[in-house]
Amino acid sequence: MSQFVVEKPFWDIFPEVRIALIRVTGLDNQDHGQLPASILEDANAHVADLIPDDPISANPLIHEWREAFRKFKTKKGARCAVENLLKRSKNGNPVRSIDPMVDLYNACSLRTGFPVASLDTASIQGDIRLTVAKGGEPFQAISEDEPEPALDGEVIYADDAGVVSRCWCWRDAERVETRDDTTAATMYIECLKPEWQADHEAAVNQLTSQIEQYLGAQTETVYVDEAHRAVDYD
Template sequence: MQPSFWNLFPDVKIAVITVHHLDNHEKGQVPPEMLAEANASVEDLIPDEPISANPLIHEWREAFKKFKTKKGARFAVENLLKRAKKGNPVRSIDPLVDIYNAVSLRTGFPIGALDLQKIQGGISLEVAKGGEPFTAIGEDEEDPALPGEVIYRDDVGVTSRCWAWRDAKRVETTEDSTDILMYSECLKPEWRQNHERAMNELTGNIEKYLGATAKIQYVARNQPMVTYK
């Protein structure tokens, strides 16, 4: 992680999770009530109206004001929380996504996932110079990073833009992905205990239901680098 990021967010702590030997094919192994109960819990997590009145949402929106973003960009979980709160529950996608969406819906922590085998070189979290190549999942047209935008990137280009608001198509996980790099940002120091509990739950469920091995490491300003391959 680069100094340009820590200069903006000195107190952020990030869980970096490596998952190996994953079987992400749908076999009914993830209990459907896991996602259903997580959707139902959102009202307890963000009870206030408007949604911006909730401390979780407010703090992330304030963080996004510190760097250049695409119009409408929010932190990675806000849209999921908003949908569930309005009675439009997050649907099943595949076993891995269902597991991490359930954790995000219950705790509010964003969780990103990239196919580790598709990453070129190392991953860095930094402030973009502008023009770094990016094509979003589901899109065909390139949409480069903006100057001043917070991005995750590898040696080829952006892997996640506006922090982790959108992931790149070229590193997208699929049902055939077997090795995954995951990351989850803890914005505030007072949230760290809950964040660590959430990450332990996440990795425990991945190992329990998907036959994988998962390892958690943490990155912070005083520990800005981990080895994950």
Template sequence: MSQFIVEKPFWNIFPEVRIALIRVTGLDNHQSIPDSILSEANAHVADLIPEDPISANPFIREWREAFRKFKTKKGARCAVENLLKRAKNGNPVRSINPLVDLYNAFSLRTGYPCGSMDTAALKGDIRLTVAEGGEPFHAISEAEPEPALPGEVIYEDEKGVISRCWCWRDAERVETRDDSTAVTMYIECLKPEWQADHEKAVNELTDQIEKYLGAKTETVFIDIDHNVADYD
């Protein structure tokens, strides 16, 4: 059994973080979902982040402050900031595949970042930790690999980094694809006062995955006192 492990170097920086770890099995990622799920999420982004510039919104400001606490590639932000900014500026997030559309819509509605990895492509344990530097990483849609920086928060498995700068960019190797039948998802909650809303939102997302994509989901919440869980 492979495990999802959040290591001490991460907790030294972010002791209050809580993460929803979601195991999705029996996924049929060729099913259709209502177009309205993604289109309505795009259309109502201003409800979540009404202020301009985007950095004036408290939710975004909290994530930017978090990213100042560790080494990042220049310009790296929490992935959800880019989604929200695009939609608010009239460039709606496009459809990719049913599962990705569901969790992108979730992020647009709630502001919580969501990572999704094809479980079959993962190798061994997943670790959320701080990079020593040089760990291999090849981002989705990029021509060349680019290793992690020393002091950077990363998710990694035995083959290398699967998400750089915490929740910024995912690796092409573990990308959720049309033919993915099992995925491992994680959704971070940065602040304790967000936890009730975070848990409610996660439950709504897993309900949609089960309803529309015929999958089974299991969710475990990870925190500093419960920092290990099986994912496969």
């Protein structure tokens, strides 16, 4: 049995974070037209309500994530992935359809502001660890040709083969991305602030309900915090 483990170096920086770990099995990620187009359309339309202020950094959601990223080493220009998603949509470039799973979790992020990662469970090697990098851990991002190893002091998710998410929730590795033939996924959704936890749980519940409804999957959610640092994911 493999585990999802959040290690002490992370808690030393972020003791209040809570993470939803979602196990997805029996997934049909082939596009059969099962998702209503309105799911992404409505989520894109909601962005202006979620982050109404200009510049984007003036919105409390974005401000808090930027402050968090100042607490550890990052690649220059790295931001929480949800900032890039929201900014793109707010600037008139709505997020387009990719595949059913990606569409559902992108819609969740656009509606709620929580970052969502989804990994192909079969591609993960050993435990998943959220920790602080020693530097040099291997990583190659989705759609990039060149590897970009982690920096010393960078917050990363890693398995036995290397980094699966760089700069905490900035970019994911190509080798573990969910694909149209993925049948089991490991997802995680971070809640940065305790006062966001009710909204976080509501977002998780809505996303898992949609995965079950539209993609024929089964989901199981467990929460990881400083008091509960490790759970089985497979």
